Amino acid sequence: MIKFINKLDDLRNEIYLNSKKILELLEKRRELAERIGDVKDSEGMNIRNREREIEILKALSYDDFESYVLNILFEFSIHYETQSGINFNTLDYSETIGETKYLKFSGKHENLIFLLSQIFNPGSVIQCMNKHISEIMEDSGHHIVDYVEDPDIVINLNGSGNGIIFRDGSLLISERFIKNKNRIYNIVIQ
Numbered sequence: 001m002i003k004f005i006n007k008l009d010d011l012r013n014e015i016y017l018n019s020k021k022i023l024e025l026l027e028k029r030r031e032l033a034e035r036i037g038d039v040k041d042s043e044g045m046n047i048r049n050r051e052r053e054i055e056i057l058k059a060l061s062y063d064d065f066e067s068y069v070l071n072i073l074f075e076f077s078i079h080y081e082t083q084s085g086i087n088f089n090t091l092d093y094s095e096t097i098g099e100t101k102y103l104k105f106s107g108k109h110e111n112l113i114f115l116l117s118q119i120f121n122p123g124s125v126i127q128c129m130n131k132h133i134s135e136i137m138e139d140s141g142h143h144i145v146d147y148v149e150d151p152d153i154v155i156n157l158n159g160s161g162n163g164i165i166f167r168d169g170s171l172l173i174s175e176r177f178i179k180n181k182n183r184i185y186n187i188v189i190q
Helices: 002-043 051-060 064-083 109-119 130-140 175-183
Strands: 096-099 101-105 126-129 143-144 153-155 162-165 170-174 186-189
Touching: 002 064, 051 064, 101 175, 109 130, 109 162, 109 170, 130 143, 153 170, 170 175
Parallel strands: 126 143, 126 186, 153 186
Antiparallel strands: 096 101, 101 170, 162 170
């Protein structure tokens, strides 16, 4: 039994060190994505280049798991490429409710859900019992689970919740949510 515990501890330590290296590489990738976003912005280029993504998928992925991870990395990069040119302090918040300022987006409910999926951090963990909404979130690189123990945010699609409001064909996103979104990874959508 002692040998098993020591072996388990050794494996856990190895996976810890591996995770630490992965996080260091992801931080470097984030920095590179921001720099790429600056270049694309200054040259008026589109952020997404699906042909380049397909080229990388063909060169680097050999199975579904690797393709899935690469697609998450693409979303991760696009997220930071688009964030590089945004100054959250200068956004034009188009609606105020009480003391809170909101960005307002109008459109079809499905399109607003897609927009919300793009605003969440790449790889967020989402609990959502609505199959259609779960598919939209999953297609955007988020992990759909049956239960989130300690959510960073709970969003009610029939009203308001934690800085996100759905009403009358509109999605309102609060200034507080925008400024704190980099800390939001565990999400419940009701």
